[in-house]
Amino acid sequence: MNSASTKAKLEKYGKYTEPFIILCLLALFIIPILSVINLSPKAIPTQTTLPPTGEDVLGVQNTSGYLDITLFEGNHSVVTDETLIQNEGDLYTYSTELLQRSKGAYSKPVFEVSNGTTTSAELLFSLSKIPNSSTQVGVFYNETNYVLKASDGTIYQHKMNIGAGQTVEIYLYISNDSNVNFSEEVTLEVLTSQSGN
Amino acid sequence: MSKLLKQLLKNSVMPAALMMVSKLLGIYIAVKFFDMDISLGNDLDGLFSVQVYIQSTSDALLANSFSNGLMLASMLTGFLYLTIKYTLYAKSSHDPRTIVKLTKFNLVKWVSDKNTVFTKIFVWGIFLLAACAITVTSSLSGETYSALGLAAFIIAVGDIWSMVRTFEVETAKIYPRDNNNYN
Numbered sequence A: 001m002n003s004a005s006t007k008a009k010l011e012k013y014g015k016y017t018e019p020f021i022i023l024c025l026l027a028l029f030i031i032p033i034l035s036v037i038n039l040s041p042k043a044i045p046t047q048t049t050l051p052p053t054g055e056d057v058l059g060v061q062n063t064s065g066y067l068d069i070t071l072f073e074g075n076h077s078v079v080t081d082e083t084l085i086q087n088e089g090d091l092y093t094y095s096t097e098l099l100q101r102s103k104g105a106y107s108k109p110v111f112e113v114s115n116g117t118t119t120s121a122e123l124l125f126s127l128s129k130i131p132n133s134s135t136q137v138g139v140f141y142n143e144t145n146y147v148l149k150a151s152d153g154t155i156y157q158h159k160m161n162i163g164a165g166q167t168v169e170i171y172l173y174i175s176n177d178s179n180v181n182f183s184e185e186v187t188l189e190v191l192t193s194q195s196g197n
Numbered sequence B: 001m002s003k004l005l006k007q008l009l010k011n012s013v014m015p016a017a018l019m020m021v022s023k024l025l026g027i028y029i030a031v032k033f034f035d036m037d038i039s040l041g042n043d044l045d046g047l048f049s050v051q052v053y054i055q056s057t058s059d060a061l062l063a064n065s066f067s068n069g070l071m072l073a074s075m076l077t078g079f080l081y082l083t084i085k086y087t088l089y090a091k092s093s094h095d096p097r098t099i100v101k102l103t104k105f106n107l108v109k110w111v112s113d114k115n116t117v118f119t120k121i122f123v124w125g126i127f128l129l130a131a132c133a134i135t136v137t138s139s140l141s142g143e144t145y146s147a148l149g150l151a152a153f154i155i156a157v158g159d160i161w162s163m164v165r166t167f168e169v170e171t172a173k174i175y176p177r178d179n180n181n182y183n
Helices: A002-039 A054-058 B003-033 B057-092 B096-104 B118-140 B146-174 B178-182
Strands: A067-071 A079-087 A091-098 A104-115 A121-129 A136-141 A144-149 A158-162 A167-176 A184-194 B038-042 B050-054
Touching (some): A002 B118, A079 A104, A091 A104, A121 A144, B003 B118, B050 B057, B057 B118, B118 B146
Antiparallel strands (some): A067 A104, A091 A184, A104 A167, A121 A184, B038 B050
């Protein structure tokens, strides 16, 4: 008797649950399709930022081999696999792999710039390979951080002046507002030129 | 509650799960077998906030092709299994030679299993069609090999034809054609 009345109630009120069942059915079709589309792996996008043409923007003539840039290397919990390559005389490429890390800010001295000439020089910092996450990347020297990639993904370039006979230590500054559970590659380009001042 | 809805819901769980599992398994096998460097990205652009990234474009192409191929193969297997079963069942109802052959291979019980119904074939057909559409779209955007995209297109055409044919056979049971009586 009880099961018969329960069955009758289910039959009576079952029609009110049908819209929700239809929604469940649609979800059962749509969710796997969206999941499969999302699971398709993509190649890591690389962004290249072309440095401005030296003579018109910097207003000076580029010469080669007047600045020394030396890689510091060393051990760090986040910044690893560092390389520094000199390309085309005036362009230096610094690459590193950032390991997985928890929320916070990290910095490491990455290279030292020495101006052995009698005139001041200019360095243009820009990123050619940026992390995909919301990690903020910047260069830090003389107690100031200069952002090259903001958390919202905006890319900047930074110009630095180095006087004659000066030596400056450049730090790589990393900051993320949430844990990053994977490794990322960062490539920093440094375009050097001699200023007329 | 409608019996049709209940049946559709019950029959949709298996192909939905198989679709996701086969795609995941395909990516896992491709990454392990070809030693690919994989990472997760938290992008806020687009519909999805988490994206799977692979280091190089060629590796991503291989992983996508492998996983899409495995997903397509698993959905096709399920659909073919049901279609063949249904076709043999439908044919045996008006062809005694089919019954003799089925008896010879001891398949009568398998064919006459009441679980072979149109809703099951329809649901599997829809999921196979979705898998084909994903593969073709992926191939057109250069993320999957074009040969696989072409194969998916051909499978999709066969799938649609198969579903329409099954629907015709089912409706012929309710509204038989006059010439059927004179075969």
